[in-house]
Amino acid sequence: MEILEGLNEEQKKAVLHFSSPLLVLAGAGSGKTRVITHKIMYLVEKLSIPVDRILAITFTNKAASEMKERVIDALDLKEEPVWITTFHSLSAKILRIEAEHIGYNRDFVIYDEEDSKKAIKDVIKELNVDGEIYKPEKIKNVISQIKQNLDESVLDFYAFTLPHLPKIYEKYNEHLVFSNAMDFDDLLLNVVRLFRENPDILKKWQDKFDYILVDEYQDTNLVQHEILKLIVGNRDCITVVGDPQQCIYTWRGANPENILEFENDFPDTKIIKLERNYRSTEKILYVANKVIKGAKGRWKEKILKLWTDKKGGEDIHLVILETDKRESEFIGKRIKSLVEHGYNFSDFSVLIRMSYLSRNIEEAFIKHNIPYQVIGGVKFYERAEIKDILSYLRFALQPKDTQAFKRIINLPPRGIGEKTFQKIHSFFETDWIQALNDAYENLPKKVQIRVQEFLELVEYIRRHGNEKPSETAKYIVDVIGYESYLEDKYKDWEDRIANVHELFNALKEVEKSGRTFLEFLEESSLSQAQDNIQDSNTVKIMTVHAAKGLEFPVVFIAGLEDGIFPSGRAFEDIEQMEEERRLFYVAITRAKEKVFMSYARKRASFSGYLNETKPSRFLKEIKEDIKILSDKKPISKKEPVKSDTFSVGGIKKGQLVKHKAFGKGVVISINGNKATVLFENVGQKTIMKDFLETV
DNA sequence: CACAATTGAGTTTTT
DNA sequence: CTCAATTGTG
Numbered sequence: 001m002e003i004l005e006g007l008n009e010e011q012k013k014a015v016l017h018f019s020s021p022l023l024v025l026a027g028a029g030s031g032k033t034r035v036i037t038h039k040i041m042y043l044v045e046k047l048s049i050p051v052d053r054i055l056a057i058t059f060t061n062k063a064a065s066e067m068k069e070r071v072i073d074a075l076d077l078k079e080e081p082v083w084i085t086t087f088h089s090l091s092a093k094i095l096r097i098e099a100e101h102i103g104y105n106r107d108f109v110i111y112d113e114e115d116s117k118k119a120i121k122d123v124i125k126e127l128n129v130d131g132e133i134y135k136p137e138k139i140k141n142v143i144s145q146i147k148q149n150l151d152e153s154v155l156d157f158y159a160f161t162l163p164h165l166p167k168i169y170e171k172y173n174e175h176l177v178f179s180n181a182m183d184f185d186d187l188l189l190n191v192v193r194l195f196r197e198n199p200d201i202l203k204k205w206q207d208k209f210d211y212i213l214v215d216e217y218q219d220t221n222l223v224q225h226e227i228l229k230l231i232v233g234n235r236d237c238i239t240v241v242g243d244p245q246q247c248i249y250t251w252r253g254a255n256p257e258n259i260l261e262f263e264n265d266f267p268d269t270k271i272i273k274l275e276r277n278y279r280s281t282e283k284i285l286y287v288a289n290k291v292i293k294g295a296k297g298r299w300k301e302k303i304l305k306l307w308t309d310k311k312g313g314e315d316i317h318l319v320i321l322e323t324d325k326r327e328s329e330f331i332g333k334r335i336k337s338l339v340e341h342g343y344n345f346s347d348f349s350v351l352i353r354m355s356y357l358s359r360n361i362e363e364a365f366i367k368h369n370i371p372y373q374v375i376g377g378v379k380f381y382e383r384a385e386i387k388d389i390l391s392y393l394r395f396a397l398q399p400k401d402t403q404a405f406k407r408i409i410n411l412p413p414r415g416i417g418e419k420t421f422q423k424i425h426s427f428f429e430t431d432w433i434q435a436l437n438d439a440y441e442n443l444p445k446k447v448q449i450r451v452q453e454f455l456e457l458v459e460y461i462r463r464h465g466n467e468k469p470s471e472t473a474k475y476i477v478d479v480i481g482y483e484s485y486l487e488d489k490y491k492d493w494e495d496r497i498a499n500v501h502e503l504f505n506a507l508k509e510v511e512k513s514g515r516t517f518l519e520f521l522e523e524s525s526l527s528q529a530q531d532n533i534q535d536s537n538t539v540k541i542m543t544v545h546a547a548k549g550l551e552f553p554v555v556f557i558a559g560l561e562d563g564i565f566p567s568g569r570a571f572e573d574i575e576q577m578e579e580e581r582r583l584f585y586v587a588i589t590r591a592k593e594k595v596f597m598s599y600a601r602k603r604a605s606f607s608g609y610l611n612e613t614k615p616s617r618f619l620k621e622i623k624e625d626i627k628i629l630s631d632k633k634p635i636s637k638k639e640p641v642k643s644d645t646f647s648v649g650g651i652k653k654g655q656l657v658k659h660k661a662f663g664k665g666v667v668i669s670i671n672g673n674k675a676t677v678l679f680e681n682v683g684q685k686t687i688m689k690d691f692l693e694t695v
Numbered sequence: 696c697a698c699a700a701t702t703g704a705g706t707t708t709t710t
Numbered sequence: 711c712t713c714a715a716t717t718g719t720g
Binding site: 086087088110112113184185187188248249251252353354355356376379410413415416417418419420525526527528529543544545546564567568569570579583605606 | 696698705706707709
Binding site for chain 3: 606607608
């Protein structure tokens with residue numbers, strides 16, 4: 001039985017258990033993904049279940065594709081096992097097939113966070129309710145809560161403070177339906193609706209799968225749980241793997257206690273615990289265990305105590321610096337010296353609580369020539385310039401898409417503002433192309449010409465977009481003069497144009513791989529931070545959330561200050577503070593060999609002012625168990641508080657500059673690393689950017 | 696009525 | 711500093 005080779009006793013039990021639903025409580029680094037992968041192999045090899053009759057759900061796309069690869073290799077498969085996937089992709093797949101049954105068209109679009117917020121904002125405006133009280137952000141969260149918990153009673157809870165909420169909720173959902181769009185929550189919720197309202201369809205999907213496995217179960221929410229319950233039905237064919245102490249998505253509807261509910265919903269559940277850790281040293285686990293021991297809550301009885309036979313290990317260090325800049329310097333220098341002692345850059349990860357903290361660290365890495373990659377932050381497909389172009393394609397292929405239409409109808413400016421849009425809106429019946437056509441006669445002559453051009457462009461995209469998205473995107477950029485539009489509007493237009501070109505490349509890949517544009521669009525809207533991790537020899541900078549499921553030989557945890565880690569927003573809420581604790585636990589348990597924690601006594605705010613900080617409250621609980629180094633060198637007057645590394649490279653059009661020989665001038669244009677400057681005294685010269693200083 | 700220029704507010708985590 | 715919202719201007 002080679003499949004079971006190399007598994008420990010508990011892992012073997014988990015792979016071999018089929019007589020009832022199985023809950024595997026698996027601590028960090030205890031080989032839970034291994035269990036799932038091996039169980040899939042066992043099902044296929046020993047129980048002769050075809051791989052496409054197994055549904056395996058992971059938390060990230062990256063985990064899914066890694067699992068796919070392992071299964072393909074082990075079973076020598078010819079085709080990709082498509083049902084190794086994430087909840088959101090699974091739901092999208094089901095809904096593409098069954099859309100008609102819930103009043104949608106099968107080429108529905110997926111609204112991202114921005115689209116949803118804008119839609120809510122539109123609704124709030126339309127209903128003419130007080131925008132001060134009804135903030136889109138807040139409303140979006142409440143609506144999300146309703147959808148994630150399948151619980152409209154949330155509306156009652158806000159009946160007093162937000163009396164118009166039910167109306168907003170209703171209108172927003174109507175907006176989504178007539179736009180043939182779903183938000184992230186709908187993707188899951190609509191599957192539940194579909195299954196509940198159509199027993200025959202549910203039966204079909206139940207029959208499709210013989211076994212279901214779910215990873216990272218602690219971070220599933222109620223809708224996801226409900227989807228599982230429906231697909232499993234009254235069968236035993238389910239294994240879930242999770243760790244309540246690693247639950248870090250309660251703000252997305254997850255709950256460490258959900259894992260306890262599993263036993264109630266799936267009778268005769270067998271529980272197996274995996275507590276042997278294969279990742280970290282004993283010292284790291286000691287500190288991690290101590291951090292999580294402070295946790296409260298009902299799930300505490302299920303707490304896992306990790307152990308290892310990797311005795312000893314190196315001390316965890318806490319390094320205290322005077323300023324945030326020095327903290328970044330410390331991280332950079334320490335990485336450099338460890339690299340000199342044989343480490344690769346890819347052995348390191350810098351973990352942070354908030355993505356903006358990466359700025360400082362990036363600057364230090366640039367200065368010290370440390371290759372790095374930032375995971376997460378502003379995502380490629382959320383960038384304005386990318387969404388602009390994609391919205392043209394989106395709209396042409398799905399003219400009901402309201403947010404795409406609103407985004408592009410006046411981009412570039414066509415003289416269509418709020419009032420004209422309202423006029424077009426009043427003609428809306430089936431979609432926005434129809435609305436435009438019907439409103440046409442009532443528009444000013446000037447606008448008519450532009451609308452005509454717009455409609456012709458859209459028609460062109462409609463005919464070619466799905467077949468040749470890359471060329472079509474180029475065509476759009478040319479026809480609307482998008483590059484010069486960017487040049488006029490943004491200081492960093494060069495980067496933005498480069499991004500647009502990057503999009504062309506991505507679309508070319510789509511053509512090559514034979515996928516349709518709509519498939520690509522779905523992938524891009526469901527893409528995650530981790531998907532972009534390169535296998536290159538670089539230091540990875542990321543938030544703790546983005547580090548879920550990953551491991552590194554050396555981990556830096558930066559910014560351990562009260563208000564940052566734990567987040568200031570968690571101060572008044574015990575539950576949220578508990579989540580911060582689990583987050584800290586997750587951060588520590590990413591490390592195999594070394595952990596460097598750090599914080600700065602003073603941290604610069606965005607305006608450049610140095611604020612005093614307080615050390616993270618979690619540090620108190622472990623201070624006896626870690627080695628503390630404190631650098632108290634006073635801050636010299638000359639030491640820059642805010643970095644200047646970015647502005648050195650930041651020679652932009654219109655920028656006032658100084659040159660050692662030519663004196664002062666203004667930048668007229670930039671070409672690669674050369675800039676053309678009009679100088680006060682010597683006139684126009686073209687010189688290397690490196691020789692210019694900003695004024 | 697659309698658009699440019701100016702002021703003002705403000706940093707969780709993300710499918 | 712960087713974005714969104716608001717105010718003036720053509």
